[in-house]
Every structure is written in C-alpha cells, then in structure tokens.
Amino acid sequence: MKNNLPTRRERVLGPRMTTFYREPVEIVRGEGVRLWDAAGREYLDAYNNVPHVGHGHPRVVEAIAAQAATLNTHTRYLHEGIVDYAERLTATLGDGLDVLTMVCTGSEANDIALRMAWAATGKTGLIGTDATYHGNTHLVSQFSAGRTPIGGRVDWVRRVPAPDSLRPVGGSVEGQAEAFAAEVARAIDELEAAGHGFAALILDPFFANEGFPDLPPGFLAPTQDVVRAAGGLIIADEVQPGFGRTGGHFWGHERIGLTPDIVTMGKPMGNGYPVAGVVTRAEIVEAFRRDFGYFNTFAGTPVAAAAASAVLDVIADEGLQARAAEVGGHLLAGLRALDHARIADVRGAGLFLGVEFTEPGGLAPAPEFTAEVVERMRERGVLVHRIGRGGNILKIRPPMVFSRADAERLGTVLAGVLEGMD
Amino acid sequence: MKNNLPTRRERVLGPRMTTFYREPVEIVRGEGVRLWDAAGREYLDAYNNVPHVGHGHPRVVEAIAAQAATLNTHTRYLHEGIVDYAERLTATLGDGLDVLTMVCTGSEANDIALRMAWAATGKTGLIGTDATYHGNTHLVSQFSAGRTPIGGRVDWVRRVPAPDSLRPVGGSVEGQAEAFAAEVARAIDELEAAGHGFAALILDPFFANEGFPDLPPGFLAPTQDVVRAAGGLIIADEVQPGFGRTGGHFWGHERIGLTPDIVTMGKPMGNGYPVAGVVTRAEIVEAFRRDFGYFNTFAGTPVAAAAASAVLDVIADEGLQARAAEVGGHLLAGLRALDHARIADVRGAGLFLGVEFTEPGGLAPAPEFTAEVVERMRERGVLVHRIGRGGNILKIRPPMVFSRADAERLGTVLAGVLEGMD
Numbered sequence: 001m002k003n004n005l006p007t008r009r010e011r012v013l014g015p016r017m018t019t020f021y022r023e024p025v026e027i028v029r030g031e032g033v034r035l036w037d038a039a040g041r042e043y044l045d046a047y048n049n050v051p052h053v054g055h056g057h058p059r060v061v062e063a064i065a066a067q068a069a070t071l072n073t074h075t076r077y078l079h080e081g082i083v084d085y086a087e088r089l090t091a092t093l094g095d096g097l098d099v100l101t102m103v104c105t106g107s108e109a110n111d112i113a114l115r116m117a118w119a120a121t122g123k124t125g126l127i128g129t130d131a132t133y134h135g136n137t138h139l140v141s142q143f144s145a146g147r148t149p150i151g152g153r154v155d156w157v158r159r160v161p162a163p164d165s166l167r168p169v170g171g172s173v174e175g176q177a178e179a180f181a182a183e184v185a186r187a188i189d190e191l192e193a194a195g196h197g198f199a200a201l202i203l204d205p206f207f208a209n210e211g212f213p214d215l216p217p218g219f220l221a222p223t224q225d226v227v228r229a230a231g232g233l234i235i236a237d238e239v240q241p242g243f244g245r246t247g248g249h250f251w252g253h254e255r256i257g258l259t260p261d262i263v264t265m266g267k268p269m270g271n272g273y274p275v276a277g278v279v280t281r282a283e284i285v286e287a288f289r290r291d292f293g294y295f296n297t298f299a300g301t302p303v304a305a306a307a308a309s310a311v312l313d314v315i316a317d318e319g320l321q322a323r324a325a326e327v328g329g330h331l332l333a334g335l336r337a338l339d340h341a342r343i344a345d346v347r348g349a350g351l352f353l354g355v356e357f358t359e360p361g362g363l364a365p366a367p368e369f370t371a372e373v374v375e376r377m378r379e380r381g382v383l384v385h386r387i388g389r390g391g392n393i394l395k396i397r398p399p400m401v402f403s404r405a406d407a408e409r410l411g412t413v414l415a416g417v418l419e420g421m422d
Numbered sequence: 423m424k425n426n427l428p429t430r431r432e433r434v435l436g437p438r439m440t441t442f443y444r445e446p447v448e449i450v451r452g453e454g455v456r457l458w459d460a461a462g463r464e465y466l467d468a469y470n471n472v473p474h475v476g477h478g479h480p481r482v483v484e485a486i487a488a489q490a491a492t493l494n495t496h497t498r499y500l501h502e503g504i505v506d507y508a509e510r511l512t513a514t515l516g517d518g519l520d521v522l523t524m525v526c527t528g529s530e531a532n533d534i535a536l537r538m539a540w541a542a543t544g545k546t547g548l549i550g551t552d553a554t555y556h557g558n559t560h561l562v563s564q565f566s567a568g569r570t571p572i573g574g575r576v577d578w579v580r581r582v583p584a585p586d587s588l589r590p591v592g593g594s595v596e597g598q599a600e601a602f603a604a605e606v607a608r609a610i611d612e613l614e615a616a617g618h619g620f621a622a623l624i625l626d627p628f629f630a631n632e633g634f635p636d637l638p639p640g641f642l643a644p645t646q647d648v649v650r651a652a653g654g655l656i657i658a659d660e661v662q663p664g665f666g667r668t669g670g671h672f673w674g675h676e677r678i679g680l681t682p683d684i685v686t687m688g689k690p691m692g693n694g695y696p697v698a699g700v701v702t703r704a705e706i707v708e709a710f711r712r713d714f715g716y717f718n719t720f721a722g723t724p725v726a727a728a729a730a731s732a733v734l735d736v737i738a739d740e741g742l743q744a745r746a747a748e749v750g751g752h753l754l755a756g757l758r759a760l761d762h763a764r765i766a767d768v769r770g771a772g773l774f775l776g777v778e779f780t781e782p783g784g785l786a787p788a789p790e791f792t793a794e795v796v797e798r799m800r801e802r803g804v805l806v807h808r809i810g811r812g813g814n815i816l817k818i819r820p821p822m823v824f825s826r827a828d829a830e831r832l833g834t835v836l837a838g839v840l841e842g843m844d
Binding site: 086111291 | 427428430431433434435436437438439440441442446447448449450451452457470472473477478480482483486487490491492493494495496497498499500501502504505508509512520521522523526527528529530533534536537540541546558559560561563568569570571572573688689694695696704707708710711712713714715716717718719720721722723725726
C-alpha cells in the first residue's frame with residue numbers, strides 16, 4: 001500500500017478507527033455497482049446502500065456540481081430548490097406526513113425526531129428495540145445495542161426484545177406480533193410508573209440492524225394499537241429501508257403496514273451527499289419549533305436539495321424500485337437454492353437480503369463462520385458484510401442498479417465460498 | 423415572488439421556519455462576495471462565513487465534482503484523501519492536537535467533543551457561557567442561551583456570565599479576566615458538590631455569539647489555570663473564528679493565547695459542503711473510542727476531504743488570512759470613523775467586525791435600532807445581521823475574499839443608513 005497508509009491513518013485519525021475486512025481495502029474509484037482498489041482490482045459492491053443509484057451516478061454528480069457553482073446558502077434565505085424537493089418527497093408519503101425538516105445525517109434526524117415527540121406529547125419516555133442502532137449523537141446513542149453509551153444509560157429509554165425470525169419473541173412465530181406488543185406495553189407501564197410518561201416508540205420498520213426478520217404485513221398492528229392507546233407517537237426510522245430499497249414499497253412502513261407519526265430518513269437520500277430528513281405532521285413541527293429555535297446551517301441548502309432531487313429523478317427514470325423487486329427476487333431465489341448445513345434461513349426483500357448462519361442443526365449463531373464467509377467473498381471480489389444481534393447474518397444490500405448478472409456473480413461466488421467451508 | 427414561494431415553503435417546511443429580513447430575500451446565484459436575488463438584484467454579502475473562500479469558488483466546486491464522479495465511500499475503507507487532509511489540518515495546530523475525527527456538522531463536532539471529555543475525565547460536569555450557542559443536538563442545545571432546551575435543562579451543565587466589552591464580568595475591564603475565572607471556579611465547585619465532577623469548559627475563544635468582546639491576549643490564562651487545576655479539559659469551539667477569519671491568527675485560541683485540549687470546527691471548513699471536525703490528542707480519542715464505537719457514514723468521505731482540502735489550498739494560495747487582516751483593518755478604521763450617538767463600540771478582528779448600538783448616552787442595548795439598521799442596509803444592497811445577548815451588535819462577517827472596495831461600499835452604505843436614523 002503506497003505511502004504506508006494504514007500507519008499514517010492510525011496516527012492522524014487516531015486509534016480504534018474501524019475498517020472492513022482483515023486486510024482493509026483501499027478503494028480509489030467507483031462506478032455503478034463496481035469499485036476498484038489502489039492496485040486496480042475490481043470488486044462487486046453488494047453492500048453499500050449510500051450510493052443508492054450507483055457509485056458516481058452522473059446525474060447526481062452533475063446536479064451537485066451545477067448547483068454548487070451557482071449557489072449554496074442556507075434556509076434563512078428563500079430558495080425554491082428545497083421547497084420543490086419537499087413537495088416531491090412528501091408526496092411519496094400519506095397520512096398527513098407532509099412537512100419536511102432537512103438535516104445532514106440520520107443521527108441528526110433521529111435526534112430531533114425524538115425531541116419532536118417530547119414537544120408534542122409533553123412526556124420524555126422512549127422505547128426502542130434491544131438490537132438496534134439509530135445513530136451516534138448523545139441522545140440517539142442511548143438506543144445502541146452495543147456498548148453502554150458514554151455518560152451511562154438514562155432511565156427514560158427502555159429497550160424491548162427485537163423481533164426475530166428464528167427465535168421469536170414470546171416463543172412462537174404465530175404469537176410474536178402480540179408478544180412484541182406486550183413487551184412494548186410493559187415498557188410503557190414502566191416509563192409511566194417511573195414518572196417519565198411515554199413519548200414515542202422508535203423503530204426501523206424493516207428491523208434492518210436486528211437482522212431484518214421475516215414478518216408478515218400487519219405484524220406491528222397490535223404494537224401500533226398499544227402505542228396509540230397510551231398517547232405516544234411512532235417514529236419510523238427509514239434510513240435503511242426507504243427510497244424503494246425493499247422493492248415492493250417505497251417506504252418500509254408501507255411494507256409492514258405501519259402508520260408512523262414521524263418518519264426519519266438518511267443514507268440513500270443524496271447518494272452520498274450528506275443529507276437527511278424528518279417528515280411529520282404540521283402540528284408536531286409546530287410544537288417542536290414553538291419550544292426550540294431549530295436551525296441547521298448545512299441542511300436544506302440548494303446543493304443538498306439538488307442532490308436529493310436528482311436521486312428521486314434517477315429512482316423514477318431508471319425504475320429502480322421495480323428493479324430492486326425483480327433483481328432482488330432473482331437473487332433471493334438463487335440464495336435459497338444454496339445448500340449448506342449452516343444456512344438456517346435466507347430472507348429479506350428487494351435488494352436487502354440476508355443469509356443466516358448457525359451451528360449445524362441448531363439455532364446457535366455462527367458469527368466466526370459468517371465473518372469468514374465475508375472475508376472469503378472479499379478475496380473473490382465481492383463486498384458484503386454481516387449484521388444481527390449474533391453477527392451471523394450475511395448482509396447483502398447493494399446499490400439499486402444491481403443487475404441480474406451481478407446477482408448471478410454474487411450467488412456463484414457465495415456458493416464457491418461455502419463449498420470450501422464446513 | 424414567483425410560484426407563491428413563501429406560502430408553499432410554510433406549508434411544506436412547516437411553521438416558524440425563520441428567515442432573515444422583514445421581506446425575506448430569495449437568493450438564486452452567488453459569486454465571491456456577491457449574491458443575486460430572483461429579480462436580478464445584486465447584494466454585497468457581508469455576513470456569510472460558510473462560503474469562506476467565496477460563493478461558488480471554482481476550485482472548491484471542481485474538487486467536489488471531480489471526487490464525487492470518482493468515488494464517495496466512507497471511512498471503513500482506506501482512502502488517502504482523509505489522511506492527507508488530516509495531516510494538513512493538524513499541522514496548523516500545536517500542543518499535541520494531532521488527531522482528527524471528521525463529522526458532518528459543528529453540532530456533531532461539539533456533541534462528540536463533550537463526550538470525549540466525559541470519557542477522558544470520567545466526570546460529567548460541563549460549563550459554557552450564558553450567551554452562547556454550540557449547536558442543535560439534544561446534548562449541545564443545553565448550552566443555548568435562548569429558550570430552555572426541549573426536555574429541560576440538565577443539572578450537569580452550568581453557565582457562567584459571558585465576558586463583555588462594555589459591561590465587564592466583575593464590574594471592571596481590568597479585573598474581568600480574574601472575575602471570569604472566578605465564575606468558572608465557582609461553577610466547578612457547584613458541579614463537584616452536586617456529585618457530577620468537572621469534565622470540561624467549552625467556549626468559543628473569540629466569543630462570537632456573545633458579541634466578540636474586546637479581550638486582550640492572555641485573558642483566558644487565569645481561567646485555563648482554574649480548569650487545569652480542577653482536572654478538566656478545555657474545548658475550543660472554532661466554528662466561527664477558525665481558518666484565518668480573525669486575520670492575525672489561523673485559530674481563535676491562538677489569538678487569545680489559550681491552549682485547548684480539544685478543538686472543534688465546522689462552517690467554513692468545506693465552503694458549504696457539510697464537513698466539520700474535532701481535533702484532539704491521541705489519548706483523548708483513545709478514551710472515547712474505547713468506550714464508544716463511533717462511526718459517521720457521511721463524515722470523512724473522499725468528497726468531504728476533497729472539499730476541505732480545496733479550502734485550505736485557496737486560503738493559502740490567495741493569501742486569505744493576510745487579506746482578512748488587511749481588509750479587515752481597513753474596514754475597522756472606516757467603521758471607527760462613523761459618528762452616531764448610538765454607536766457605543768466598534769470592535770472585532772480580521773473579517774469579523776461589529777458595531778454595538780445602545781440607547782444614546784448609556785449602555786442599554788438598542789436591539790430595535792440595530793434591527794432597523796440591518797433592514798435598511800439590506801434595502802441598500804448590503805447583507806449583514808446582528809448578534810449578542812442584547813441583539814444590538816451589527817455583525818459583519820463576509821466571505822474572506824472581501825476587498826477594500828467592498829469594505830468601502832459597506833462603510834458608505836452604513837454611514838448613509840445611520841445618517842437617516844436617530
């Protein structure tokens with residue numbers, strides 16, 4: 001690696017900066033679903049969802065370049081770009097979700113969504129799942145499933161067991177929806193008993209970090225009833241499933257049949273340009289801004305709006321949601337045809353698919369095996385990663401311009417890797 | 423205004439979105455220090471610091487466009503761009519400040535800087551001034567001088583009286599440095615008595631939001647001694663004074679003679695591209711990352727590094743720090759020559775200048791008068807704004823490519839406006 005990059009990186013970016021892969025990859029160029037490293041080696045990118053419409057999509061690049069050359073101020077001046085974009089984006093949502101607050105990152109989106117719920121309800125109690133991630137600010141890191149957040153866990157955030165395909169909450173797949181709702185009801189009772197009251201339940205309606213369990217439409221209906229009855233709000237974190245990723249629906253909450261009060265979004269929104277957002281009803285925004293003079297310098301600028309708008313254009317013009325359904329369905333069928341003693345489940349939707357690996361014949365997660373699969377696929381030129389509470393679910397989540405040929409290449413490589421492992 | 427923009431904006435961006443000026447300006451194009459509205463009217467921008475090297479600077483635009491077309495991934499792959507940038511940026515700082523953590527916004531920078539102090543000290547008590555602003559996340563909004571943050575004020579954040587040019591802490595200009603340090607010492611005692619312990623004092627070393635009082639070099643020396651003796655850290659928020667803005671120094675803490683443990687930066691860093699950062703010592707980063715697996719998707723990407731790197735190039739190649747000193751000095755002299763009964767003080771450094779207006783003959787702030795000056799200057803084609811606890815300080819903080827001719831135009835317009843007001 002030229003110029004001793006890992007050593008320089010460690011020195012100037014500091015210790016414990018994570019990298020992917022045993023031998024970190026130095027990527028220097030990208031195009032569509034392809035990445036090239038510094039040695040000129042090509043990789044199939046089957047992991048990155050931020051370049052939603054493909055690495056370096058010329059329409060997004062041109063939109064950014066043209067607007068950056070023209071003007072890039074902030075929302076305290078009027079600009080038509082953000083208004084046009086907000087109208088287009090909110091038109092994809094129903095149920096009175098018609099006011100957009102633009103921010104820069106998914107973390108910022110969730111950080112203010114939670115406070116919108118506080119302002120609207122006058123309560124502070126919050127609930128998330130115990131295997132989730134909603135971002136990295138002080139507030140949202142309270143929901144991180146991993147290490148205790150710096151400063152400790154607060155009493156007004158409660159965590160409920162995440163739904164699971166193979167190890168259902170409550171013990172049975174049939175009863176999981178009611179059992180999950182009962183856990184939420186119990187957490188609400190605890191928050192109320194502790195004097196915090198209940199403000200909101202935040203969840204990714206696809207449960208991406210939880211390992212995207214296979215859940216039927218309507219799964220969250222009992223939970224929704226419990227939340228509404230308690231006077232709380234539902235925040236749908238659409239950072240991962242949004243923008244057509246799951247193929248059948250533009251938003252993850254539509255797919256599962258959830259009616260959120262607040263929707264947050266991020267990663268794919270600007271194809272890599274730092275843009276994220278919160279969409280909710282006018283009265284919730286009113287409550288928030290009545291209590292807090294929110295302004296975000298880099299958010300909702302003409303360039304942010306141009307990038308995000310170009311992404312919507314490309315999704316529509318290239319039919320990427322339908323393509324996710326079609327190619328994802330083809331890939332899913334291919335993954336389901338794989339035969340290996342450690343494959344416990346193959347699941348997902350659209351271009352968000354996973355293979356869960358366990359110890360043979362049981363449900364004990366096999367994280368080392370899964371990590372080895374990830375490494376060997378990288379050695380064979382296919383970039384994927386893993387996720388889930390047990391770190392044992394292969395995570396396949398490519399740019400939406402993934403083709404059937406790409407799907408076949410991935411399937412062939414994975415089959416080859418599995419052939420050599422037991 | 424075409425297409426009824428204000429009404430559409432209110433509907434889709436929600437109520438209480440602030441705008442500048444009684445009649446909000448719809449800006450459609452910018453170049454250097456000039457902005458044009460939708461009707462084609464030209465304005466001199468004497469306010470915006472985000473376009474640090476000028477609106478639409480071609481070198482920054484080209485750097486963003488070229489890198490966005492080539493690659494824009496994240497820091498879990500190796501990339502030379504962020505390492506090169508981090509080496510260049512940390513070279514501008516001394517005192518062991520040699521590790522950069524890139525983030526997207528100044529709010530994110532301060533949100534993690536405070537938690538770095540928690541991790542490094544094992545304490546939670548924080549101190550800021552009572553007339554400041556450090557951002558908009560849940561954590562950093564605890565420092566906002568305005569309304570109570572949503573969720574209420576926490577007990578582990580204490581606020582000390584901000585230094586002031588005309589109304590010094592402790593009653594005398596000569597004693598203000600010691601009096602400010604004594605206030606910090608008192609707040610530390612309170613935090614320790616309350617069981618929180620003391621982690622950090624956060625301040626903008628230029629005290630920009632406080633109204634950038636005229637303070638001598640060494641002003642913060644007694645405060646620094648108090649903080650060090652108590653085992654706490656100093657966080658310098660350089661979002662406003664950094665990157666040569668004050669002319670004589672590249673960083674605000676150099677100007678006042680402060681040695682911070684952590685430096686945060688934002689707005690001007692990418693000339694409008696959403697990029698911000700935290701620079702500190704390796705052991706503080708180590709403590710933070712040992713306790714918290716921090717990762718930020720949009721931060722430190724190849725495009726963010728390219729934009730930020732181009733800004734450093736332009737500052738150097740166009741001599742913008744020296745220019746800020748030279749043009750700023752010329753402008754300051756011009757402002758000091760103005761004669762009006764309500765001008766109580768003219769101050770600042772480099773291209774960050776202010777005129778403080780009070781009721782004639784006294785120190786009572788004159789916010790309505792100041793607001794009227796801002797509006798009338800806008801009517802005459804010069805964009806400025808106001809700041810300070812009393813909202814009575816004209817804030818002049820243009821892009822760094824401001825020229826002597828621009829300074830003269832501003833001075834002439836301000837003189838003309840003041841002539842018609844009493």
